[in-house]
Amino acid sequence: MQGGKLEMVDQRNIDVNVNGEPYSGTVETRFSLADFLRENLGLTGTHLGCEHGVCGACTVLVDGEAIRSCLMLGVQANGKQITTIEGLADGNNLHPVQEAFWKSHGLQCGYCTPGFLTTLVAFLRENPDPNEKEIREAISGNICRCTGYQNIVAAAKAAAEVLRAK
Amino acid sequence: MKPAPFKYHDPQSLSELVALTATLEDAKILAGGQSLMPMMNMRFVTPEDVIDINNVKELNFIEFSDDFFNIGAMTAQRELLSSSELRTVAPILNEALAYVGHFQTRNRGTIGGSLCHLDPAAELPALASLYDAKMVVLNKEGQRVVPFDEWSLAYMMPCLAPEDVLVSLSFPKWKLNHGYSFVEFARRHGDFAICAAGVLIELDKSDIISKVAITIAGADVKPIRLKAFELEIVGQKVNEDLIRSAVEEVKKIETMSDAYYSSLYRKRLSGTLVERALRKAAERAGGQT
Numbered sequence: 001m002q003g004g005k006l007e008m009v010d011q012r013n014i015d016v017n018v019n020g021e022p023y024s025g026t027v028e029t030r031f032s033l034a035d036f037l038r039e040n041l042g043l044t045g046t047h048l049g050c051e052h053g054v055c056g057a058c059t060v061l062v063d064g065e066a067i068r069s070c071l072m073l074g075v076q077a078n079g080k081q082i083t084t085i086e087g088l089a090d091g092n093n094l095h096p097v098q099e100a101f102w103k104s105h106g107l108q109c110g111y112c113t114p115g116f117l118t119t120l121v122a123f124l125r126e127n128p129d130p131n132e133k134e135i136r137e138a139i140s141g142n143i144c145r146c147t148g149y150q151n152i153v154a155a156a157k158a159a160a161e162v163l164r165a166k
Numbered sequence: 167m168k169p170a171p172f173k174y175h176d177p178q179s180l181s182e183l184v185a186l187t188a189t190l191e192d193a194k195i196l197a198g199g200q201s202l203m204p205m206m207n208m209r210f211v212t213p214e215d216v217i218d219i220n221n222v223k224e225l226n227f228i229e230f231s232d233d234f235f236n237i238g239a240m241t242a243q244r245e246l247l248s249s250s251e252l253r254t255v256a257p258i259l260n261e262a263l264a265y266v267g268h269f270q271t272r273n274r275g276t277i278g279g280s281l282c283h284l285d286p287a288a289e290l291p292a293l294a295s296l297y298d299a300k301m302v303v304l305n306k307e308g309q310r311v312v313p314f315d316e317w318s319l320a321y322m323m324p325c326l327a328p329e330d331v332l333v334s335l336s337f338p339k340w341k342l343n344h345g346y347s348f349v350e351f352a353r354r355h356g357d358f359a360i361c362a363a364g365v366l367i368e369l370d371k372s373d374i375i376s377k378v379a380i381t382i383a384g385a386d387v388k389p390i391r392l393k394a395f396e397l398e399i400v401g402q403k404v405n406e407d408l409i410r411s412a413v414e415e416v417k418k419i420e421t422m423s424d425a426y427y428s429s430l431y432r433k434r435l436s437g438t439l440v441e442r443a444l445r446k447a448a449e450r451a452g453g454q455t
Contacts, residue, residue: 010173029174029216032207051167052204059270065244066270071203073196075174076220117272140355142269 019087036074045085056142059115066122085114106155167208181362199280239278258346287384295389318388347452362440404448
């Protein structure tokens with residue numbers, strides 16, 4: 001299987017917009033969107049935990065919708081708008097969800113954090129005034145193994161309040 | 167944990183798609199990717215060719231006729247959840263879809279992908295079973311319709327040849343005020359159910375069952391419809407005796423064991439879930455929600 005296949009690496013040209021910046025380039029078609037963002041664009045803020053859709057660490061926004069970037073091919077992002085963790089803050093001003101995580105101590109090691117933040121940005125846009133049960137359901141697809149979820153839920157509540165006031 | 171090399175194809179129409187499936191020998195169709203991508207990442211599957219059908223727009227629709235509602239195979243689970251018309255015609259879809267993965271996976275996961283992957287505990291095949299959905303299959307030679315009864319050949323094996331493509335599912339409508347309930351038990355929200363049960367029920371003016379469907383998922387390798395029992399209880403009222411007889415009926419089904427849950431546990435759980443779903447469905451058919 002090795003030799004023959006390696007000679008004919010399947011590649012495609014794609015045009016994507018990542019965090020407001022247009023990008024045109026070549027991607028190996030078997031690369032996940034996460035690998036494309038990390039390897040081709042150097043945007044290593046998107047973390048890969050399990051690479052099979054369970055942990056939620058790699059969540060990014062594609063045309064505004066939260067998806068698992070390990071379960072989508074880079075080539076499938078052709079023509080789409082992607083927002084990663086690097087695109088949340090406005091210059092030196094943190095996004096309200098980032099700020100709330102910082103204030104509420106919603107992270108310790110930070111590995112799962114990019115996925116929580118992108119998930120909550122999409123969730124709070126759709127449901128600006130969630131109750132605790134809805135928040136817990138929204139983050140049920142993201143796994144955190146060190147902070148615990150109490151402060152993450154607190155951060156989500158605080159962020160919702162700030163975003164509503166805007 | 168990366169897919170093995172493959173050749174990527176992205177047909178732009180149904181005719182292009184069936185021309186491809188007719189010629190490629192070792193191809194996998196990539197729908198929403200919420201099951202195939204993990205399997206490729208873990209190299210459980212290493213196809214020579216991957217056919218991405220996300221650009222085949224003809225596969226994405228929700229249509230209503232007098233007696234049926236039809237859903238294109240590439241309709242995302244999220245789109246099903248946000249259709250208000252679907253919520254009126256078939257409210258059980260909403261109830262069941264809320265259990266399907268998480269909102270991030272529902273944004274990409276499709277109804278056709280779920281039916282072709284055919285996990286025994288998955289909610290969408292359970293709904294197809296409950297409704298006796300008709301599966302519309304296309305290949306280069308033409309179209310055929312497969313009733314859900316014949317769809318599941320074995321564990322995770324739909325009745326599809328390599329050249330076949332699932333185009334859509336056709337669900338017969340139930341009376342507008344029918345009762346419904348979908349319940350399941352999982353260790354964590356969004357995980358695959360250990361077992362699930364769905365019930366649709368129509369009652370006449372004196373609360374007598376005129377039509378009923380009961381499906382159990384996760385108990386065996388494919389969804390189980392209790393068809394004989396359904397026929398038996400038409401003409402009766404939903405009361406404690408009937409619910410007890412339903413639980414007795416569930417004891418007769420074959421259930422599977424795996425590393426986590428024994429067949430006996432699955433049987434008991436299925437009985438409990440059928441009881442809950444039947445009660446709730448009858449209550450809703452009675453006009454309460």
